[in-house]
Amino acid sequence: xxxxxxxxxxxxxxxKDYSEESKExxxxxSALTEKNQFxxxxxxxxxxxxxxxxxxxxxxxxxxxxxxxxxxxxxxxxLIHESGKFFKIKGIRVSTxxxxxxxxxxxxxxxxxxxxxxxxxKKFDGVRYFLMQAKMEPGNPxxxxxxxxxxxxxxxxxxxxxxxxxxxxxxxxxxMRSKILVDQLQTEYGGIFLKKRNRNxxxxxxxxxxxxxxxxxxxxxxxxxxxLIDNFVNMxxxxxxxxxxFISQELExxxxxxxxxxxxxxxxxxxxxxxxxxxxxxxxIDKKNVHKPLAEILNWLTExxxxxxxxxxxxxxxxxxxxxxxxxxxxxxxxxxxxVIAVAVQAGNREITxxxxxxxxxxxxxxxGFLTKKINRVIxxxxxxxxxxxxxNIVEINPTVACNNARYRVQQQDRPPFLELFINAxxxxxxxxxxQSDEGGRFFHSQNKHMILELDSSASLDIPENYMWVSLxxxxxxxxxxxxxxxxxxxxxxxxLI
Amino acid sequence: xxxxxxxxxxxxxxxKDYSEESKExxxxxSALTEKNQFxxxxxxxxxxxxxxxxxxxxxxxxxxxxxxxxxxxxxxxxLIHESGKFFKIKGIRVSTxxxxxxxxxxxxxxxxxxxxxxxxxKKFDGVRYFLMQAKMEPGNPxxxxxxxxxxxxxxxxxxxxxxxxxxxxxxxxxxMRSKILVDQLQTEYGGIFLKKRNRNxxxxxxxxxxxxxxxxxxxxxxxxxxxLIDNFVNMxxxxxxxxxxFISQELExxxxxxxxxxxxxxxxxxxxxxxxxxxxxxxxIDKKNVHKPLAEILNWLTExxxxxxxxxxxxxxxxxxxxxxxxxxxxxxxxxxxxVIAVAVQAGNREITxxxxxxxxxxxxxxxGFLTKKINRVIxxxxxxxxxxxxxNIVEINPTVACNNARYRVQQQDRPPFLELFINAxxxxxxxxxxQSDEGGRFFHSQNKHMILELDSSASLDIPENYMWVSLxxxxxxxxxxxxxxxxxxxxxxxxLI
Numbered sequence: 001x002x003x004x005x006x007x008x009x010x011x012x013x014x015x016k017d018y019s020e021e022s023k024e025x026x027x028x029x030s031a032l033t034e035k036n037q038f039x040x041x042x043x044x045x046x047x048x049x050x051x052x053x054x055x056x057x058x059x060x061x062x063x064x065x066x067x068x069x070x071x072x073x074x075x076x077x078x079l080i081h082e083s084g085k086f087f088k089i090k091g092i093r094v095s096t097x098x099x100x101x102x103x104x105x106x107x108x109x110x111x112x113x114x115x116x117x118x119x120x121x122k123k124f125d126g127v128r129y130f131l132m133q134a135k136m137e138p139g140n141p142x143x144x145x146x147x148x149x150x151x152x153x154x155x156x157x158x159x160x161x162x163x164x165x166x167x168x169x170x171x172x173x174x175x176m177r178s179k180i181l182v183d184q185l186q187t188e189y190g191g192i193f194l195k196k197r198n199r200n201x202x203x204x205x206x207x208x209x210x211x212x213x214x215x216x217x218x219x220x221x222x223x224x225x226x227x228l229i230d231n232f233v234n235m236x237x238x239x240x241x242x243x244x245x246f247i248s249q250e251l252e253x254x255x256x257x258x259x260x261x262x263x264x265x266x267x268x269x270x271x272x273x274x275x276x277x278x279x280x281x282x283x284x285i286d287k288k289n290v291h292k293p294l295a296e297i298l299n300w301l302t303e304x305x306x307x308x309x310x311x312x313x314x315x316x317x318x319x320x321x322x323x324x325x326x327x328x329x330x331x332x333x334x335x336x337x338x339x340v341i342a343v344a345v346q347a348g349n350r351e352i353t354x355x356x357x358x359x360x361x362x363x364x365x366x367x368x369g370f371l372t373k374k375i376n377r378v379i380x381x382x383x384x385x386x387x388x389x390x391x392x393n394i395v396e397i398n399p400t401v402a403c404n405n406a407r408y409r410v411q412q413q414d415r416p417p418f419l420e421l422f423i424n425a426x427x428x429x430x431x432x433x434x435x436q437s438d439e440g441g442r443f444f445h446s447q448n449k450h451m452i453l454e455l456d457s458s459a460s461l462d463i464p465e466n467y468m469w470v471s472l473x474x475x476x477x478x479x480x481x482x483x484x485x486x487x488x489x490x491x492x493x494x495x496x497l498i
Numbered sequence: 499x500x501x502x503x504x505x506x507x508x509x510x511x512x513x514k515d516y517s518e519e520s521k522e523x524x525x526x527x528s529a530l531t532e533k534n535q536f537x538x539x540x541x542x543x544x545x546x547x548x549x550x551x552x553x554x555x556x557x558x559x560x561x562x563x564x565x566x567x568x569x570x571x572x573x574x575x576x577l578i579h580e581s582g583k584f585f586k587i588k589g590i591r592v593s594t595x596x597x598x599x600x601x602x603x604x605x606x607x608x609x610x611x612x613x614x615x616x617x618x619x620k621k622f623d624g625v626r627y628f629l630m631q632a633k634m635e636p637g638n639p640x641x642x643x644x645x646x647x648x649x650x651x652x653x654x655x656x657x658x659x660x661x662x663x664x665x666x667x668x669x670x671x672x673x674m675r676s677k678i679l680v681d682q683l684q685t686e687y688g689g690i691f692l693k694k695r696n697r698n699x700x701x702x703x704x705x706x707x708x709x710x711x712x713x714x715x716x717x718x719x720x721x722x723x724x725x726l727i728d729n730f731v732n733m734x735x736x737x738x739x740x741x742x743x744f745i746s747q748e749l750e751x752x753x754x755x756x757x758x759x760x761x762x763x764x765x766x767x768x769x770x771x772x773x774x775x776x777x778x779x780x781x782x783i784d785k786k787n788v789h790k791p792l793a794e795i796l797n798w799l800t801e802x803x804x805x806x807x808x809x810x811x812x813x814x815x816x817x818x819x820x821x822x823x824x825x826x827x828x829x830x831x832x833x834x835x836x837x838v839i840a841v842a843v844q845a846g847n848r849e850i851t852x853x854x855x856x857x858x859x860x861x862x863x864x865x866x867g868f869l870t871k872k873i874n875r876v877i878x879x880x881x882x883x884x885x886x887x888x889x890x891n892i893v894e895i896n897p898t899v900a901c902n903n904a905r906y907r908v909q910q911q912d913r914p915p916f917l918e919l920f921i922n923a924x925x926x927x928x929x930x931x932x933x934q935s936d937e938g939g940r941f942f943h944s945q946n947k948h949m950i951l952e953l954d955s956s957a958s959l960d961i962p963e964n965y966m967w968v969s970l971x972x973x974x975x976x977x978x979x980x981x982x983x984x985x986x987x988x989x990x991x992x993x994x995l996i
Contacts, residue, residue: 112809113807116804180794182797183797183800184797185803199800295743298978299678299680299682302682302697303681305683306612306697309611393890393891480793
């Protein structure tokens with residue numbers, strides 16, 4: 001592939017060139033590939049159903065006093081595990097100048113250690129495959145979801161709970177056994193986790209890998225298809241997949257020597273994509289027609305971080321005001337926010353076979369969505385700089401709308417900016433709309449509608465100071481440096497890029 | 499300037515083209531310019547001396563009980579200001595798996611608010627000038643140093659101390675009056691400040707600016723000269739200047755279409771630089787011959803952040819073990835670390851005319867230095883991932899060596915890696931060597947030798963896992979996203995790039 005010499009090639013040639021001539025990383029090719037030498041998507045679905053049946057599990061809500069190994073600590077009434085490890089639920093007292101409410105108390109999950117969310121990848125006949133897992137989590141609405149190869153807390157791999165060491169963990173720890181392609185610290189949801197971060201890893205393996213019962217190889221193109229199904233791909237997998245660097249430096253450089261017009265008119269480009277997907281690829285690659293240069297976006301983020309203040313005082317759970325504890329629930333007096341419950345779990349394929357644990361329950365569906373529109377002929381996403389109490393760095397980049405808990409159902413005057421556009425979206429604006437659920441190891445049946453809308457390029461919106469239009473390429477650059485929150489990353493992972 | 503068409507131009511033409519044809523940001527041209535239409539460097543030095551004489555000041559150490567408005571809080575014995583604002587000195591209890599000592603207590607400066615360190619810039623006849631200030635700080639060894647246009651804490655500009663509002667602050671706050679060129683949150687020294695960050699800003703002004711007594715316009719080329727003088731440019735100015743983006747996107751793109759060989763042989767390049775400076779420019783621009791791609795460096799940083807743990811418990815100053823308070827000092831029992839003292843200040847040009855305050859005193863000179871050497875013909879810097887108790891993000895990028903306090907004088911077996919190379923550096927290896935002092939508003943006569951060494955490209959070193967060779971361009975990319983600590987930024991600001 002060489003644009004400068006004016007050669008125009010078709011899709012097959014492109015794929016060949018792309019993997020052979022340049023130091024291509026294989027992600028783009030895998031995203032273009034739905035053909036899987038191990039199994040079709042139909043066979044995969046049958047296999048996935050069989051895994052569901054093979055693994056018995058019962059999850060039921062229990063009163064707190066039926067929790068085993070978990071208890072309310074005497075002095076603080078914090079909910080803790082007897083090992084002193086795992087997460088604990090304690091309280092925080094928040095004061096901030098961001099948003100309508102300037103002071104409140106709330107429970108929060110405290111788990112300062114950094115876990116690993118990791119996917120193994122391997123090339124077969126030149127195509128990159130991802131080792132995915134059919135994994136149960138007690139809080140998943142459908143119990144089993146497609147998950148990364150490994151989800152390991154430090155407690156997991158230091159084996160505090162005396163269970164089995166997670167399968168495949170060695171490929172993420174032993175540098176001699178894999179090549180690290182992605183290794184990024186990314187945050188969990190700052191409304192409920194206190195400064196929690198995980199390593200999001202993708203490692204490439206060359207040696208033969210044993211495939212255990214609940215695991216299978218999928219191409220990225222297949223996974224993108226599965227992201228169109230409600231609650232199928234779990235949050236951790238979406239978080240890791242959002243970090244995939246689609247555009248190798250080589251492709252970027254080759255693009256820079258062409259004008260956008262020439263690029264759009266090339267056979268190559270016509271063949272690999274069309275419609276919204278085609279627009280996304282332009283938005284990923286084009287650096288010339290962006291609304292604002294990246295440096296200005298970083299300046300804007302600095303201003304937001306400096307303007308908005310957050311003071312967090314850690315307090316005992318017993319001192320959290322406006323929240324109450326019953327036999328089965330810790331809840332806000334208005335019932336508008338999450339509650340803490342306890343569940344008992346029995347399962348066959350989990351590291352240990354039965355356990356009890358606390359989970360967080362949301363009162364209703366949430367909605368997370370990106371508004372997009374073309375600026376200078378390039379699709380831009382409307383990002384939101386927003387402060388959450390548990391955020392690692394004060395302000396994180398959220399999607400245009402992220403309203404958890406029933407807040408989007410309340411009366412119109414309380415609605416956050418732009419929510420109206422999602423609620424009243426016309427079908428021709430909707431580019432993506434699926435239900436996705438939160439991490440089932442911590443959240444009980446917590447689900448959010450994920451939407452991406454495309455507005456007409458002539459649409460004129462009032463943009464509050466904490467919102468900004470950015471290209472997809474800029475989003476990927478910001479994501480790499482951990483500026484995006486989990487909702488924004490989750491939506492990005494759902495984009496069927498090519 | 500257009501490499502592709504094969505035109506080769508001289509320095510003057512380059513400068514002309516560079517500012518007129520491309521969207522050049524003016525920083526590089528200013529760095530190349532020592533001619534100042536307002537004053538030569540000689541006249542500036544006379545002016546600077548006159549400012550010293552015009553401003554009387556007396557700084558003397560006093561016992562703590564002579565502090566005015568500062569006192570030891572009853573319950574905690576923390577050292578605080580009666581307004582509840584400004585900084586306070588309290589204690590932390592540290593546990594970590596980084597370094598030889600895994601647990602200790604220490605005093606720390608707590609000042610969670612984000613201040614502004616800002617420089618105004620303006621173009622006169624196409625050349626960018628910087629508005630610098632001759633500013634006194636009580637802890638400066640020579641009292642007055644060249645400082646940014648504005649150093650403002652939030653207490654400053656909300657006027658807690660009832661002094662004057664800092665001059666020129668409006669240009670950093672009112673968006674209608676300037677264009678923001680740099681706005682980055684950067685950290686203070688994490689060994690002594692608890693998660694303290696400041697906005698480092700450079701704003702461009704078009705309107706006429708009144709020049710007050712202690713201010714003057716300098717080119718960046720002149721400031722780079724002044725950075726060769728011991729203790730002349732203050733730490734805040736160095737921090738802001740380290741953020742200067744020398745290479746515009748345009749220059750970068752033009753470079754990418756040339757091979758390194760052609761670039762090196764062009765008249766243009768021969769003219770604008772030579773020797774180490776020439777090598778630095780290559781290291782700033784070249785992305786092809788780097789030791790590791792940036793993605794791999796980010797992966798390595800993630801690994802370091804995941805491996806090294808830091809637990810900080812904030813404790814009352816009275817509970818800090820191994821430290822003692824006398825009438826005039828809070829000090830470690832070994833006297834090897836910093837101590838807290840109190841000073842009384844009288845000055846004419848400060849926001850208020852006399853005051854007392856605590857300062858931190860170091861027991862002796864420190865040493866901060868970068869090892870550099872050519873890899874693939876490109877100068878690389880040996881960076882160090884290091885954990886400090888007050889760091890914002892666990893691990894920050896330090897210079898190769900950063901040993902504050904007398905540690906580099908202790909017996910050889912305790913010396914940090916690579917220190918030996920600096921102590922025994924031969925003159926032909928030394929590319930930069932100057933004494934620079936820490937921020938005189940917090941530190942009393944705290945000075946560090948700043949060194950940059952160039953090793954022979956064949957030099958073979960044992961590189962511990964928390965060290966990495968990176969190019970100057972990569973350093974600038976990491977700096978932009980706030981990965982570099984104050985020592986590393988300070989050294990980078992001293993590089994006379996062109």
